[in-house]
Amino acid sequence: MLSTTTTTTDHDSQPLAVIDRSLRHPVMLFLTAGAAWLALAILLGVIASAKVHDPGFLSRHGWLAYGRIFPAHLNALVYGWGMQAGYALILWLSARLCRKECKATGTILTAGLVWNLGVALGVMGILSGNGTGMPWMEFPGFVWPVLIAGYLSIVIWPFIQFRVRPAGPVVITQWYILGAMIWFPWIYITANVLLHCLPGHPVMASAINAWYMSALVFLFFTPVALGTAYDLVTNATGRPVPGKALANMGFWSLAIIAPWAGMQKLAGMPVPYFLPYLGAAAAVLLFIPICAAACNIIRPLWAGRATLAAEPSVRFTAAGMISLVVLGVAMMVLNIPDSTLQLTQFSLSGYGFDTLAIYGFFSMVMFGAAYSIVPRVTGRAWHSPKLIEMHFLFSVYGLLTVMLVTLVGGVVQGMGQEDWKLPWSGVAAIANPFAVAITFAWCLILFSNIFFFVHLAVMWLRWGFGGLPATEQETPGKTVMHDGEDHTEDAAAGHEPLVDPT
Amino acid sequence: MSLRTFILALASSFGAAWLSIIVIPFFKMRALAPIPLTQATDGASGIFFPKRTGRVADGARVYAENGCYLCHTQVVRPTYAGHDLYRPDWGGLKDDADRGDTRRETNAYDFYGEKFAQLGVTRTGPDLTNIGRRVETIYAVGGDPAAWLYAHLFNPRSLPQLWQSTCPPHKFLFEKREIKGNPSADALKVPAGKTREWVPDADAQALVSYLLSLKKDQKVPAALNFTPKSTEGNP
């Protein structure tokens, strides 16, 4: 082992033990609350998807109607799970990479509770029939100021941490996190002010909404997940990021290209003619930053697969990156105006893109990070590798189904829609098997996440294996497992436990 | 790279797009000038203003709250962007008895009265740009268009030609109540017991009024008329 001391030469930075201890409550709040919302979101997703091919299912009550359950599912997924997982990682990575403990825990926890309250009110608002009808912004109009206030209170501290970071090189992860923190409020406030507060042209409002959906995915979820993935790679392999120039190029190409994407959803609609084409071109070009990041992340993992393949964090991250590549290729191929765009514009492919981006890429990387982080903050090790394995496998099966539907089903459905001689009942019949496939995929994902929730609950409630503090067993980037090995040497080496064993 | 440089670079890269595709078009479209009509080219004077009769704002609210936009679109794309215009009854009617072929593309003036154009997310169900026209001239010909729509909303599969429809039943937009005196004119032809009837509630009425107002096949000014010049006056 390297030096056993826990001090560093820079007196402004702090031992990781202190940092991790300070992060415990905020990170666990966001991860567990997020996981709860994920559970609800997936359940709603299964119900919504079932209604597409079986409309009589649970159709007695208004609050279970498809038109309300589906937006509730998406908004819970995005704001309940996605944003909160993002917060957990932003706080974690920011504190550790800037070597500064999290001092604003009180503010952050309050803001976190306010966020959850806002999302809860929003979801209830949708289910009670007060949704706004704007995709991904269906929360009633009073919710967004609450959410943005919560957001700003949460990220102000990581921003300060960056400003007072110790001197030294800044790693790519920090740039991604910083970017995400700046992009989100800009995007969110723009969309909500222009759509809720200022009177505008109805079709342009729809265009801005389409831009918002794309920008949220590519300028918040993507940078947070890429930053997390980069961090995992450096920890797992013990080396710095290979190809720094490539990493920088990946970041800046994302920063330059992604703000233009999104309006390809409005091809053929009465907006200024060039807008959808710029959006489509940007969507195609997003392949470049995706490719650059994937190269930098997958290659070292692949090179080290002999030792790393068994690590759950690594497997989840790798699966997430592969989903990202598939998303990039799909967007490149299926967004071409005058050929594929008119087929996929109103088909299941759109939902497939969303699911690939939020679950396939972002969530899988977040799971990988969670399996690495939670032991460190709770001081407990994961209960069973089997549960993690099930979580991983069934998620992958679900994602493969979604990929199939996106790439094949959406195009076939689109071809049916464009066949003007086919009466609509025939067109609708084409979509049916793919709708069933989507329900099946969400069932698999629900099944897989049951293992995750059970596991997380066991960790949180400290059931069963209280056992050894996490640090004594682990190596960085590696998920902490109860593996029955003898770690007395480590204990004797005098490592500080990260958490109070009581 | 310092934090300041980073923020400047981020702000300019994002800001360029933000200005070009969000802020500027938002303010320009807000001030979209109506197209003037001239006697010479359009046979009328004034401005092009596609009128919509019915409870547009209320109905649009119910439409949005119940997620109809998730499965239905309200846009007829030009021929370079899709085949919507080729369907005989989407952009208008191919065989309108009075005016012949009335099909046309959606234009920027078609969503007057709505805050957010419900252009739609997917086309699980058919496009609704001209649903009002279709219901009146095709589905409910000889009957009451509103009654047809109420029956459809209550239980889409009850209509024989839609027995495979995946449109969800919206029973919650209706109420079962005691018959007061005579049965209500809007009562559905659905058995409700000896003394009760199913009637649409306020939301259902607004929604049906909105749907019946969706007739976007008016004559357009010359600037929006994209019929090919060469086929006029054939042979």
Next chain:
Amino acid sequence: MSSPNNSPDLEESSGATVAEGAAAHGNGGGRPESNENEAVPLWVLAACGVALLIAGRILDLGGGGGLLDYQKMFRTRYERTPPPGSAEQGPPPKEALAAYMAKGAKIYGAKCIVCHGPEAKGDGANFPALAGSKWATGETERFSMIILNGLKGPMSTGKSYGAGMPSQAIPSLSPEDFSGVMTYVRNHFGNNTGDVVTVEMAKAAMTLSAARANAGLQVTGDELTADHLKPLPGKTLDPKAMVDPVTLAPVYVAAPPATSPPAAAEPKATPKP
């Protein structure tokens, strides 16, 4: 356990920052390269090149006429392209008699039915019957003058109907509608002249009506007998010819018409494919 040099202790690092620092300090032996200049594989560059090409083509399509043109909502010089594989334009052609009668039925239902009744039997006392009427089924010019100008005084039956019929040219009556309603009355309600009053004939009638000595006044039976006892000028139309149901214009096939048998005086018209 991996070698200490390859897995820095958790408490010392979070990966990159310390590793880079360690490299700078020349830490230990066997430390791997930082791989900063690792080359990008060729296939990655090729894939990115493909993305650039596709995006370029998209911008081409979108930039026709200038990118960032906020006024243009549709493609420059856009004209609707017909559906591939079909030459259909507009509603399918109909037989002339049926097309004219369809139009006429609507006009009858709008204008005439209020007085003459749904069976065109009138009501005996106030409104004459058109079913079986000699003036309706006789010469077309006489019939047209009645509709355009109204009628006062005794009918062919000798009966008078008070103030008479008002002109039906008000507020407006297009030649298509006019010819349609005449054809309809002459071939419906039990009448069966079997001929079509064409748009051309209707236009001629309107000219004749305006040129009357008593233009603006109702016609009388005497004037009709004196001046208008003839068919309207204009080429007759085969009731089975195909016409456009909206404009009532004959629809011709591209090839020249086949030589017609001597009995038929009008050109044969066949439907477009």
